[in-house]
Amino acid sequence: MTRFVQTGPSLRDPYTADPQLRGWLDRLLGEDGHAAAKQRLADLSAEVIGPLRAAHHDAETHPPALTRFDAWGRRIERVETSAGWQAQRAAAARHAVVALPYLPDARAAWGPGARVVQHALLHLWGPESATFSCPVAMADGAAALLTQTGAQRQWLARLTSTDPAVAVTSGQWMTESQGGSDIARSTTTARPDGDGWRLTGDKWFCSAIDSAMAVALARPEGAGPGSRNLVPYLVPRYAADGVSPADGVQVLRLKDKLGTRAVPTGEVRLDGAEAFPLADPAAPGLATMMTLVVVTRLHNAAAAAGGMRRGLEYALGYAAERTVAGGILADNPLHRATLGGLAVDAAGAFALAMHGFALLGRAEHGDAAAAAELRLAAPLAKLATGRLAVASASEYLECFGGAGYVEDTGIPRLLRDAQVLPIWEGTTNVLSVDVLRALSGGDGAAPLLHRLTAAADAATHRLPGAAEALAGATARLAADAATAAADPRSTRVLAGARELALRLGHALTAALLLEHAAWAAERGDERPALLASLWILRRLGQADVSAELHEHLGQLM
Numbered sequence: 182m183t184r185f186v187q188t189g190p191s192l193r194d195p196y197t198a199d200p201q202l203r204g205w206l207d208r209l210l211g212e213d214g215h216a217a218a219k220q221r222l223a224d225l226s227a228e229v230i231g232p233l234r235a236a237h238h239d240a241e242t243h244p245p246a247l248t249r250f251d252a253w254g255r256r257i258e259r260v261e262t263s264a265g266w267q268a269q270r271a272a273a274a275r276h277a278v279v280a281l282p283y284l285p286d287a288r289a290a291w292g293p294g295a296r297v298v299q300h301a302l303l304h305l306w307g308p309e310s311a312t313f314s315c316p317v318a319m320a321d322g323a324a325a326l327l328t329q330t331g332a333q334r335q336w337l338a339r340l341t342s343t344d345p346a347v348a349v350t351s352g353q354w355m356t357e358s359q360g361g362s363d364i365a366r367s368t369t370t371a372r373p374d375g376d377g378w379r380l381t382g383d384k385w386f387c388s389a390i391d392s393a394m395a396v397a398l399a400r401p402e403g404a405g406p407g408s409r410n411l412v413p414y415l416v417p418r419y420a421a422d423g424v425s426p427a428d429g430v431q432v433l434r435l436k437d438k439l440g441t442r443a444v445p446t447g448e449v450r451l452d453g454a455e456a457f458p459l460a461d462p463a464a465p466g467l468a469t470m471m472t473l474v475v476v477t478r479l480h481n482a483a484a485a486a487g488g489m490r491r492g493l494e495y496a497l498g499y500a501a502e503r504t505v506a507g508g509i510l511a512d513n514p515l516h517r518a519t520l521g522g523l524a525v526d527a528a529g530a531f532a533l534a535m536h537g538f539a540l541l542g543r544a545e546h547g548d549a550a551a552a553a554e555l556r557l558a559a560p561l562a563k564l565a566t567g568r569l570a571v572a573s574a575s576e577y578l579e580c581f582g583g584a585g586y587v588e589d590t591g592i593p594r595l596l597r598d599a600q601v602l603p604i605w606e607g608t609t610n611v612l613s614v615d616v617l618r619a620l621s622g623g624d625g626a627a628p629l630l631h632r633l634t635a636a637a638d639a640a641t642h643r644l645p646g647a648a649e650a651l652a653g654a655t656a657r658l659a660a661d662a663a664t665a666a667a668d669p670r671s672t673r674v675l676a677g678a679r680e681l682a683l684r685l686g687h688a689l690t691a692a693l694l695l696e697h698a699a700w701a702a703e704r705g706d707e708r709p710a711l712l713a714s715l716w717i718l719r720r721l722g723q724a725d726v727s728a729e730l731h732e733h734l735g736q737l738m
């Protein structure tokens with residue numbers, strides 16, 4: 182008997198096989214800037230389809246374990262992680278996925294664009310990182326915070342080192358069991374102790390608990406209630422030997438999670454743990470913490486976009502191998518339309534995430550207009566890409582039929598890992614409420630509306646249908662944003678916050694895709710215009726574009 186054995190999906194080199202990534206790098210960095218990044222990107226890409234893919238698999242199949250006591254009852258609280266996890270840790274340092282925007286030579290080469298190059302690295306590496314992208318996000322957030330405040334230079338040097346023997350990552354301890362979104366309910370306290378401080382309280386979700394340090398929120402003794410009065414503190418996780426837990430830091434247990442299984446996520450008890458304030462303990466400190474949170478939210482968007490692109494690659498690879506209804510799945514009109522929709526969504530998520538990193542780089546270099554736009558763009562990027570990632574991941578599984586539901590294909594992980602993206606660093610609703618805050622303060626919706634209007638105007642002659650759809654959406658959004666800004670706490674506005682935020686996010690994506698399309702068209706590349714039009718028809722016009730998705734699938738990649 183001949184037994185049929187299905188060939189699994191192969192993975193192409195993610196850098197050379199991604200014209201959208203390369204096109205955006207050409208535009209945002211200039212061709213010389215992109216050329217200067219090419220070797221870095223090619224080196225990482227080669228590792229992603231080789232040893233890092235194997236390390237990723239190893240880390241996923243050997244989840245971390247906590248040993249709380251040794252044989253004699255001594256408290257050791259050792260978190261054992263796999264060889265694959267350690268390989269990812271070393272790769273993250275070597276490839277500078279945290280360090281790049283802080284390295285003097287990178288800042289000299291690309292200026293604010295170092296954040297753009299960093300996003301490209303994350304896009305290539307994140308999906309095959311066994312979610313080491315999580316500690317990377319938190320380390321980058323901590324590094325941005327230490328850079329901004331000038332505090333703890335010795336920790337900053339380690340967070341941004343490219344030497345695997347020196348580099349460390351950071352945790353971020355905000356959530357308590359009584360409040361993740363509602364951090365005003367935090368009960369962790371900080372009391373002065375000589376020159377330092379001591380923290381006491383329980384933290385409920387502490388990812389990458391193997392990290393050398395964490396940034397923890399606590400309320401200094403005597404500070405008032407509410408979230409604004411919380412202050413970020415740096416907490417060393419280990420004692421001087423680098424192995425034993427620091428005095429007063431206990432890991433109570435590891436979470437048994439749906440996804441991100443290679444990441445050790447712990448519950449932590451702080452019992453007089455040594456800590457160093459990262460903001461003035463006598464003043465409200467939450468605003469300082471937001472420097473970190475904006476960075477990790479953008480990493481979340483990068484993880485969403487990178488995962489969507491990689492899922493697409495796997496689904497396309499499988500479709501090229503699988504036979505249905507007497508033909509190759511990749512030739513089937515209905516399946517092609519399905520893949521085309523996924524390609525358009527992946528392109529939209531990428532544009533939004535990349536825009537966030539570009540704005541962050543400019544804001545960090547003192548560009549006030551970029552900072553004003555980032556205030557709204559960061560929560561929009563995080564929430565819109567998080568929702569897209571979950572919907573796409575579900576579809577990717579379905580693209581594999583039953584095989585997509587079987588663990589050792591590696592495919593179910595796409596869905597399990599995507600589901601965390603809309604939860605941590607602010608759920609969709611919590612970010613939508615943050616969007617209302619952004620709309621009603623500072624420059625409000627003005628920078629965003631300006632971008633939408635300019636993109637629609639610029640596209641009027643070349644893509645009149647898309648331009649008209651975006652202009653119409655912009656007019657409606659301007660009115661709705663004004664209503665929301667006028668009374669952000671009204672029941673009606675709050676109830677509609679998610680809908681409004683998603684519409685804003687999708688319209689911003691449309692504008693970004695159109696901007697890129699205009700640049701590409703001048704160079705004779707019409708593919709970005711096709712992507713922009715299809716995004717706008719699907720997301721702003723709610724049109725059925727299945728026939729176009731089927732017909733143009735090859736150009737959407």
Ligand SMILES: Cc1cc2nc3c(=O)[nH]c(=O)nc-3n(C[C@H](O)[C@H](O)[C@H](O)COP(=O)(O)OP(=O)(O)OC[C@H]3O[C@@H](n4cnc5c(N)ncnc54)[C@H](O)[C@@H]3O)c2cc1C
Nearest residue numbers: 353354355356360361362386387388601605606607608610
């Ligand atoms: C895998 C994983 C890793 C994590 N790692 C970390 C970590 O390293 N550090 C850390 O600090 N935290 C971490 N978290 C915690 C995460 O940030 C919180 O779970 C998240 O912020 C939500 O908080 P919560 O669990 O208390 O849910 P809740 O805040 O109780 O939310 C419950 C529901 O209420 C809704 N809701 C809450 N507030 C509002 C509002 N104002 N308006 C409308 N709806 C609202 C939410 O959208 C949600 O649907 C992690 C979580 C996961 C799943």
